[in-house]
Structures are given as structure tokens and as C-alpha cells.
Amino acid sequence: MPRESRDGIFFVLPSLIVLFVLTVYPLAYTLYLSFHEYGRKTSFQAVFVGLENFAEALGDDLFRTAFINTLVFVAGATSLELLVGLGLALLLSSNVRAKRYLVGIILVPMMLPTVVISSFWRIMYHTELGVINAILGAIGLGPVNWLGNPDTAMLSLILVDVWQYSPFSFIVFYAAINSIPVHLIESAKVDGASSYQIFRHIILPSIKKYILIVAMLRIIDTFRIFDKVFALTGGGPGNSTETLSFVIYKEAFRYYNFGYSSAEAVIMLLAVLLIIAAYIRAIVR
């Protein structure tokens, strides 16, 4: 081995060790556990059961419901966050007064802890005392039983996530739009292009790759939805807001079915990988 690469290994070794300890090992262990029964029933000894956990998980109604709920959440939250973020970015890229302050204010939700956010959204969603129903009432709508109705509970969770993370897509798009050379837009204007044409043929193509990246990051992040469920609905009403992370958490840490929950986690991981792989292929194409 040439000296240079030998010294090189010395330098990357710490990060390799960290990567191994924090990522590779837990992943491998989860995979190992997923083929075993490990928990209270087996007195915390790993007993090999082959694919039994996977078969059980795929036939588990709650797991399937959680899977579908998670997909709904991912689709709803990600698409709304892209739309809201893009809208805000376009708005603030035009000549708005006090732009600098507005950008700062828009970013605030992203910086708050989710637990704090969830608790004040709980109050805002309150059917009788909450501000949202008060506003709806003022325009003659409602009252909506946000968290207590199976039809609106998931929407409620999505709205909180949209509120919290649209600023993220906003700030990326805002930066992207502002990096478009001014002369491009100016000359289009001189040529008589409408605002829509400028958006459609100049802005959108220039920020397309940012949209795709933000979408991917948000898909990965929303797939793990846990804390909002925990704080806002507890998975209810009924099973309408049970999600994958929440179900896996309960299996592992409340019921001590580590083998079974590992199998569920592996399935979830495969699903995310599949979605992301398909997505990346679609982008690259």
C-alpha cells in the first residue's frame, strides 16, 4: 500500500469508527434481531424464528393501517410543504417591504422544539376554546372536532408539520430564486413575458433540482413521523393516526417484542429505500 493512502486511513479512521458504531452496527443488529424472537416471552434470549416475524407483520392489521397512514402523512405533508414553501419564496422574492424581517419571522417555526409546537397546536385545535375554530366560527364555519374525529385527525397532524417545515423548503427555494441572474428575468420582461411565463420558463427550470432535493429530504423525514402523533393524538381516534414509527416504538419499548419490532423496522426501512430509489431514478432520467 502506498504510504500516502496508509496515512490517509489514519485520518479517516475516526469517522469510520463513528460511522460503524452509530450506523452499521445498529443496522446489522436490527437485521439480526428481525429473524429472532427476542423479548419477555423468550426471557430476553434471541431465538431464531426465520421469516416468522416478517410474515406476522405483513398480516398484522395495525401494522398495515399504520403503513397506509404513514404514506398519507408523507404525501400530504411533503406536497403541501413544497407548495407553501414555493409560494412564500416567490412572494418574498418580489419587491416586498421589510423583506429581511419577514424571512426571519417565517423561519421561527422550524427552530422550535416539536414538543412545544405540539402542545400549543393542541390548544389551538381545541374544539371549543381553540383559536382555529374561533376563526372558522367567525366566517360561519365549523366547529370542527380536529383531533377527535377520525376524518380530520390525520389532516391536523399534517397541518402541524406543514406549519413547522414549510420554512425549510421556503428558505431553500428563496435562496435558489435569488441566485437566478437578474438579467435573465429583466430581458424576459423586456421581451414582454408575463409573470406566469417568467415563472414557468425561467424560475421553475432553474430551481427544479432544489425542489427535487427538498422533496426527497421531506419524504425521508416525514416517513419517521412520531413525536406529533405521540403528543397530539396518541394514534387515535381509533387507529386513524397510528404510524409506523409509533407502532414500532410501542412494540419495542412498551411490549418488549424486540424481534418483531425489528422486523417491522426492517420493512419500514425497505419501503423508504424503495421509494427513494424510485425517486432518484425518476430524477436522473
Next chain:
Amino acid sequence: MERRGVSRALLIAAVIVVIVAIALAAFFMAREEAKPEKITVLARSGTYAEGLKIAAAQFEAETGIRVEVQELGYKELYDKLSTEALQKTGAFDVVMLDDPWLAGFASQGFLEDIGRMLEERGLTVDPDFIDSAIEVSKYKGTLYALPYAGNVQLFVYRTDLYSKYGFSKPTTWNDVLEAAKKIYEEEGIYGYVIRGKKGNPVVTNFLPIFWAHGAKIVDENGNVMVDSPQAIAALKLFIELKKYSPPGTESFDSAEVKASIFEGRVAASIIWPAWVPDINDPSKSKAAGNVEVIPPPGAAPMIGAWLLAIPVSSKNKDTALDFILFVLSKDMQKKIALEAGVPPTRESLYTDPDVVAKYSWYPTQLEALKNSQMRPRVPEWSQIEDILANYIHQALIGAMSPEEALSKAKQEIEAVVKG
């Protein structure tokens, strides 16, 4: 040449790091030996940890042994204990537990047999401890903990509204339902409020009604009884009560229930002792002066005690027990009750003039404690609780009939228990 220089520098750096590390380790080990003993307590954050800190300060002053109190929130505490139960690092000498966790941890061999430790010292459990609080500290007859906080469900109702419509103090759940209906229809105020969020809230809110009907989760022989006629009747009553509860009640947790009571919007509810001080305070509650705190109707409230236990992995078990006994002594419990507001577990303190002068509802709480029921002492309780939560919730939102919900709950609980 230059590259060799880098390697040599790295080698020297590595040698220096190792020498420093050894020196530091030696220094700390030497200090460890010379230093007075220290024990570590893992506690639920907030009031309960405050109480322990009061005791810890005095314990250190009297014995010279430092007590470090580490605090965690409810879920984090459970997660931490679960990992410690598997890893047994010995990081904690005393741990605080919510009473339904005891069976799980005890069956895992995580907790020291405190009964035996007391016996070895020639001690017995002071009869001053409330029986129900000692019962929740046992698993299969063995004492694995001692009760620190005597928490139990209480009940509030609006005396002004009840007397206006000719109702007296409710003694059964049917009384509550009747009054709820009348007050809702005549006065336009919600007759009741359910803490209905899926999970622990809806289960604990339903259990006193369930038990008051004579229903049981498992009987003496371990049979699952959640679909008995009594259980179905109880669930039907619960669903009836929902009709007179505020909209959204199926998603309410403590904050929303509390707001409903304090805003004067409901006529009755189950509450926890921690809310009582504010309930008749006019600056905090619109219903102040018209709320009476009583033991829950049906005389079957749920106990929610907090316990102190010693992990088997602890290296200072004797000091740990010394500390627990110190905390739970009559004088210290009184001090903790008065200064931090932790409800005691000794009967005599609930009638102690100094304590009652500060907490006027304590005699009521004692009565509730004496009638209290405990959640089944089975290791799988967390899972059973989630199954019950799911089906009670399905019935509450009308997605299933009470009969169907409870029979499904029975099947799933049986699968878990017999597994």
C-alpha cells in the same frame, strides 16, 4: 521527508494522549477511593424529584453521603429504566417507578427484593403505610418497592348546578349520568368531561367506572374478563357520558380536561390530586367556590402511586435502602408533603393537623386511597393497556359496538397473556 515528519508528529501526539489518559484515570480512581460514598437516584422530574432533593440534602447533612438526583420526564424515565433493566450497568442505586411498571420490571429480575432486605435488618413494613399503597408495591406477593407518593383519582362536581337541579352528592356513576343529562339539557353546560385521548388517558379515565360496575380485567385464575356483562354495562355508561361531554373529548388529555373544569364549562369530572389546590382559587378557576372534591362515585378509584425501588445492579444497595427509609420516614414525608406537595403514603399524615391545614382535601384523598383499585400486576400491562385503549376508543367514537370492542379486546389480551 515531510511525510515522515507527519507520521512522527502523529506518533508523538498519540503517546502524549495515552499518557495523559492514564494519568487522568489514575487521578480519578484515587479520588474515587478517597471521596465519601455517593448514590444516584433516578426520578420522575417535577414535584416528585423536588421532594427527593429535599430529602437528599438532609440525608447528606446527616450521613455525609451525597445523593445525586437525576430527573427525567415520564416517557424518558420509562425508556431509561427499560434499557437499564436489560443492560444492568449499575448506574442507579434508587429508581422511581410508576406503579403499573412494577410487574414488568420485577418479572425481569431488575428489582431487589426489598421485603427480604428489611427482614435481614430485622425490620417490618410500618403499619402506618396505607395498605393499598403497599399492595401496589408487591409483585406475586414479594415486596419490590416502597410507596413514595400516594396518588389516587379524585372526583369533582359543581355543587351549585347539582343543587339547582335537585341532585345531591353523587355516590354512583348512574347519579353522575343522570345529573349530567339534566344539567346539559337544562343549563347548557356539559354534564361531564372524559379524558379520552387514546392510550393511557382513556384507559385510566374509564377504569374507575369499569371497576365500580364490578368488572375485572383478569380474575383470580388469570382468565381475561374484559367482555363480562358488567364490563359492557360500564362501557355503555362511559359512552352515554360522552354525549354530555364537550366535543373533542375523545382527544382530551389532562390539559384540556383541566381547562374545561377551570373555565366552568363542565359539571363533573375525574381529577388527580395535583389539580386540587387551584380548583377553588378564584384567580385561576371560574368555577371556584362551587366545586366539591370527593372520592370518585362507585368507590373504586384508580391508585397511581409512585414507588421507590433498588435495581439489582446497584453497587450500594444498603445505602440505597437507608435513603429510601429516610425519605419515607414520617418526619421526612411530612416535610416533603409540606414543602414540595408530594402526597404521602402514610395514613397518619393524611390526618396530621399541620398537613391538613395546608391541604384541606387530604381526608378525602385518604378515603379514596383506602377504596382504591390497582391495575393488574402482570408484566404485560403496557400491552394490555394499549389494547384496551384501542378498543375503548373504537367504542367511544362509535366505530364499534361496546360488545364487539370488548370481545375483540378479550381475544387480543388473551393472546398476549397466554402468548
